[in-house]
Amino acid sequence: MTGYEKSPDYGNPPGNSGLGIIIVMAAVVVVLAALIFA
Structure with a gap:
């Protein structure tokens, strides 16, 4: 998984990289949605 390979770039342990990606995608x-419904 590229997410685990890039985890050091974000300074997060591999175990937390998945959660970080989920948070970023959710924010996007x-x-x-705000731009569409605004």
Whole structure:
């Protein structure tokens, strides 16, 4: 998985990289939804 390979770049342990990606994707979805419904 590229997510685990890039985890050192974000300074997060491999165990937390998955959660970080989920949070980032969720934030992007919220921003896109705000732009669409605004």
